[in-house]
Amino acid sequence: MLIGELAKMAGCEVETIRYYEKEKLLTAPDRSPAGYRHYRSEHLGELNFILHCRSLGISLAEIRQLADFRADPTLACEEINQLIDRHIKSVHQQVESLRLLEQQLQVLRQRCPQASDAAHCGILQTLVQAAEGEGCACHDSERSS
Amino acid sequence: MLIGELAKMAGCEVETIRYYEKEKLLTAPDRSPAGYRHYRSEHLGELNFILHCRSLGISLAEIRQLADFRADPTLACEEINQLIDRHIKSVHQQVESLRLLEQQLQVLRQRCPQASDAAHCGILQTLVQAAEGEGCACHDSERSS
DNA sequence: CTTGACCCTATAGTAGCTTCAGGGTGTGAA
DNA sequence: TTCACACCCTGAAGCTACTATAGGGTCAAG
Numbered sequence: 001m002l003i004g005e006l007a008k009m010a011g012c013e014v015e016t017i018r019y020y021e022k023e024k025l026l027t028a029p030d031r032s033p034a035g036y037r038h039y040r041s042e043h044l045g046e047l048n049f050i051l052h053c054r055s056l057g058i059s060l061a062e063i064r065q066l067a068d069f070r071a072d073p074t075l076a077c078e079e080i081n082q083l084i085d086r087h088i089k090s091v092h093q094q095v096e097s098l099r100l101l102e103q104q105l106q107v108l109r110q111r112c113p114q115a116s117d118a119a120h121c122g123i124l125q126t127l128v129q130a131a132e133g134e135g136c137a138c139h140d141s142e143r144s145s
Numbered sequence: 146m147l148i149g150e151l152a153k154m155a156g157c158e159v160e161t162i163r164y165y166e167k168e169k170l171l172t173a174p175d176r177s178p179a180g181y182r183h184y185r186s187e188h189l190g191e192l193n194f195i196l197h198c199r200s201l202g203i204s205l206a207e208i209r210q211l212a213d214f215r216a217d218p219t220l221a222c223e224e225i226n227q228l229i230d231r232h233i234k235s236v237h238q239q240v241e242s243l244r245l246l247e248q249q250l251q252v253l254r255q256r257c258p259q260a261s262d263a264a265h266c267g268i269l270q271t272l273v274q275a276a277e278g279e280g281c282a283c284h285d286s287e288r289s290s
Numbered sequence: 291c292t293t294g295a296c297c298c299t300a301t302a303g304t305a306g307c308t309t310c311a312g313g314g315t316g317t318g319a320a
Numbered sequence: 321t322t323c324a325c326a327c328c329c330t331g332a333a334g335c336t337a338c339t340a341t342a343g344g345g346t347c348a349a350g
Contacts, residue, residue: 004327014328019307034315036328049276056253056283057246060306069263070273077266081257084268088250095243098236101202105233108201112226118214121222123229128215131194138201149296159297164338179346181297205337 001039010047017047023060025050025067057091058083104138111137146184155192162192170195170209203232249283256282 007014020026026046029037049070053063062083069080111122118124130136152159165171171191174182194215198208207228214220256267263269275281 002328013308015308016306018329023306032315032328034328035330036315045273045276048278049272052272052275052281052284054306056249066269066272069266069269072263074262074264077257077261077263077269080263080266080268081254084250084254084257088247088254091243091247091250095240095247098240098243102233102236102240104201105229105236109226109229109233112222112229115221115223115226117218118220118222118225119218121214121225123225124211124214124218124222127194127197127211128190130197131190131192133193136197139197147297158339160339161337163298168337177297177346179297180299181346199337 001043003037003039006039006044006047009044010051012047012051020047020050025060025064056087058087062087108138146188148182148184151184151189151192154189155196157192157196165192165195168205170205170212201232202236203228207232253283 001009003014003017007017010017017026021028026043029039029043032038049067050063053066054060058066065083066080069077108123108126111126112124113122126137130139146154148159148162152162155162162171166173171188174184174188177183191212194212195208198211199205203211210228211225214222214225253268253271256271257269258267271282275284
């Protein structure tokens with residue numbers, strides 16, 4: 001299987017595969033005399049493992065750790081639990097701060113319900129006022145919470 | 146006002162200010178004979194504007210646009226509205242996908258309630274199974290939704 | 291005249307790819 | 321056979337928004 005076919009099967013870009021190989025996340029395949037990479041089904045498994053972890057927002061460094069656990073199953077899985085717990089925590093924090101951000105943007109957006117010119121744009125005025133330290137509508141919810 | 150004082154007043158790093166100047170987001174201040182930057186209150190306003198926008202997750206490219214609107218207030222503010230609307234939309238999408246991700250991680254975590262060794266680690270097994278295309282517990286909610 | 295806090299520039303590093311330049315390979319058709 | 325075209329290769333640079341590092345200059349106090 002050539003790199004293009006593997007990419008198609010896994011649903012990623014060819015460059016991504018070469019990148020993972022360079023980063024030693026994917027074992028290097030055999031090469032044809034012309035230097036073409038030839039993959040086998042194990043490679044598809046490895047690649048899917050990486051892509052699946054990435055879709056869960058796990059970093060390449062963490063995936064490298066998981067791959068080590070996978071390679072040596074006598075290791076304690078307590079670390080895997082911790083890794084996932086840390087990850088859940090950070091995702092949860094991201095969700096919370098983005099929800100706050102969304103609220104702030106909604107408030108900001110309501111400042112300018114109709115289009116006119118920038119001189120009268122409520123959004124721009126709000127941003128400029130905030131810069132002048134007059135307290136901003138969009139971040140008020142931070143103080144009150 | 147020297148760069149260190151400005152940084153303290155605005156609550157950011159000195160390097161960040163120099164970076165914004167290099168990126169032409171901040172107008173270059175006058176220099177002392179020794180080459181030290183000397184700032185005035187306008188600069189604090191400009192910097193606060195940038196930092197406030199950044200705290201709302203607005204990119205530097207978008208801040209550059211907003212600064213143009215600020216500089217030429219005869220421009221239509223419709224574009225500002227659109228910029229904020231686009232931003233709200235993308236933040237909302239991020240929130241949704243992170244919430245889904247959190248759920249998936251919780252499901253994954255429940256696969257391994259107790260620590261043993263990696264050979265019996267439910268999390269690792271789940272990830273490996275997913276890689277083998279057997280359908281994964283953590284992404285099941287995607288299909289059912 | 292030395293110490294220490296501050297300032298300067300230019301360059302490289304971060305994460306996770308993506309894009310680009312410049313070239314080789316393999317297959318089918320004219 | 322020669323051409324086009326789709327695919328493959330490498331190495332380096334680009335992206336975002338900073339942060340860090342190296343190697344140096346300035347200035348006021350003691």
